[in-house]
Amino acid sequence: KQKTAYEISTRDWSSDVCSSDLDYATNVLTFDYAHEPVVQADLILCAPVIAKEARELRIPVADHYAHLLVHGTLHAQGYDHEDDDVEAEAMEARESEILTGMGLRDPYGRRSGRR
Numbered sequence: 001k002q003k004t005a006y007e008i009s010t011r012d013w014s015s016d017v018c019s020s021d022l023d024y025a026t027n028v029l030t031f032d033y034a035h036e037p038v039v040q041a042d043l044i045l046c047a048p049v050i051a052k053e054a055r056e057l058r059i060p061v062a063d064h065y066a067h068l069l070v071h072g073t074l075h076a077q078g079y080d081h082e083d084d085d086v087e088a089e090a091m092e093a094r095e096s097e098i099l100t101g102m103g104l105r106d107p108y109g110r111r112s113g114r115r
Helices: 046-057 061-076 085-101
Strands: 010-012 017-019 027-034 041-046
Touching: 027 061, 041 061, 046 061, 061 085
Parallel strands: none
Antiparallel strands: 010 017, 027 041
């Protein structure tokens, strides 16, 4: 039986870090369970990490949440950026298209959003 995101993920309350089998804090974890006939996945967003990243990037935290929701959803649909530059480029281009279509800034600076 495949574990659920709840069973896999942990939260270290003492350091305010969300983690999984990773040895570092991450902003979003995607647990995809099925791709067909429909995508089934859990996304876990780590609020402290996202807030810290938004501050460092000097962007509204809501915009960063939107970006990471899109990013995690694309992972659930099979997009990847870890091992292949061509796949990474395709994923980033799709993120840009979706976010600018929502009127948000392109996190990669390719397109202009309405904000």
